[in-house]
Amino acid sequence: MKADTDNESLLGRLRLDQERRGVLPNSIVARERRVRALMVWLAPGSVLEAGREDIERYLDGLQITSASRAGYLSHFHAFFRFVQGEGLIAVIPTERITRPRRRRRLPRPTGDADIVRAIDESTGDLRCFLLLAAYQGLRCQEIAGLEGEDIDRDAHLLLVRHGKGNKDRVLPMHPVVEEALACMPLGGPLFRLADGRPMRPHNVSHWIQRHFTRLGIASSAHPLRHAFATGFYRLSQDLRLTQELLGHSSPATTAIYAGFDPAGANALRSLSFGSEVPLSDPPDAAA
Numbered sequence: 001m002k003a004d005t006d007n008e009s010l011l012g013r014l015r016l017d018q019e020r021r022g023v024l025p026n027s028i029v030a031r032e033r034r035v036r037a038l039m040v041w042l043a044p045g046s047v048l049e050a051g052r053e054d055i056e057r058y059l060d061g062l063q064i065t066s067a068s069r070a071g072y073l074s075h076f077h078a079f080f081r082f083v084q085g086e087g088l089i090a091v092i093p094t095e096r097i098t099r100p101r102r103r104r105r106l107p108r109p110t111g112d113a114d115i116v117r118a119i120d121e122s123t124g125d126l127r128c129f130l131l132l133a134a135y136q137g138l139r140c141q142e143i144a145g146l147e148g149e150d151i152d153r154d155a156h157l158l159l160v161r162h163g164k165g166n167k168d169r170v171l172p173m174h175p176v177v178e179e180a181l182a183c184m185p186l187g188g189p190l191f192r193l194a195d196g197r198p199m200r201p202h203n204v205s206h207w208i209q210r211h212f213t214r215l216g217i218a219s220s221a222h223p224l225r226h227a228f229a230t231g232f233y234r235l236s237q238d239l240r241l242t243q244e245l246l247g248h249s250s251p252a253t254t255a256i257y258a259g260f261d262p263a264g265a266n267a268l269r270s271l272s273f274g275s276e277v278p279l280s281d282p283p284d285a286a287a
Contacts, residue, residue: 005048005088007039014082026141026201034075048083052093066100073099109227110134110219118215125191125199126207128180133208133224135174137232137246140208140221141201148186153178160247169247 011032018028039047041058055076059069077094084092110118119130132138132146142160150159156178158171173181184190191199208221225246233242243250 005046007036007047010047010083011036013086014079017082024141026145029200031075031078034072035079038076048089050093052096055093056097070100073097108219108223109230110217110223112227114212114215114217114219115224115227118211118217121215122211126211128177128191129204129208129221130211130224131174131177131180133221134227135177136171137225137228139201139225140204143204144191144199144201146190148184148188148190150190151181151184153182167247169244171245 014035015028015032018031035047038050038055038058041061042050042054055073059072062068062072064072073094077092080089080092080094083089115130115134119127119134122130129143132143133140136158138160145161146158147161150161151157151173152159156173158173158177160169160171181190189198191204193199193203205221208224212219229242229246232245233239236242
């Protein structure tokens with residue numbers, strides 16, 4: 001194999017190409033991790049010789065959800081499209097792989113009582129993570145990426161840079177969040193690991209999940225964002241504004257859970273067309 005087509009050289013060239021195109025650092029890291037794992041699985045064969053069946057078998061062996069499978073395929077497709085552009089392969093093996101259908105799921109925001117309890121029993125960076133997710137609607141990658149320069153204490157604003165889709169947005173800071181971030185550094189990453197490295201999105205997610213598990217709360221990081229969405233929409237009744245605060249490209253995405261108000265939806269149980277329709281009797285066990 002040529003020196004410039006070994007696995008590490010390919011990954012290095014892919015990383016440089018993505019950096020030049022402005023791909024988010026978190027996406028670059030995730031893509032490299034997925035592709036590297038595929039390369040290891042294919043060894044001693046070359047990833048440049050992988051076919052559609054090889055990739056299908058690899059994904060089958062992971063036993064992952066359809067949503068995760070779609071994510072893996074997205075990373076692999078980007079990699080093979082890059083190496084095709086470099087003239088290293090003629091056909092993209094992921095081109096003819098059918099993408100799994102993403103099924104719409106019911107919103108499951110973390111319950112109010114669980115949010116209060118989780119925050120009350122947290123301190124330090126963990127408490128900030130919970131507040132930023134529940135009171136500002138931030139994703140884990142957005143929490144991990146916050147820097148001191150993103151906090152405008154005079155205007156009470158929070159700048160969320162490079163959100164999903166590489167979009168920026170500005171949020172009014174909730175008073176409890178503003179208080180929690182008051183002592184944070186004015187420059188550089190807000191959150192760091194014990195060894196000084198910047199916090200990564202998976203670290204944020206893991207800390208929250210571990211905290212919930214310890215408390216016996218059946219939830220995770222992202223449902224805190226769902227709680228923000230449903231709570232803010234309930235207060236504002238403004239889907240467009242809720243969409244902007246969440247950083248969604250389409251209001252249809254926001255409507256899935258921001259527009260879902262269980263209390264309001266329960267009104268359908270009182271729906272009437274002027275006469276009572278008797279409920280069916282349970283089947284006779286003796287029949």
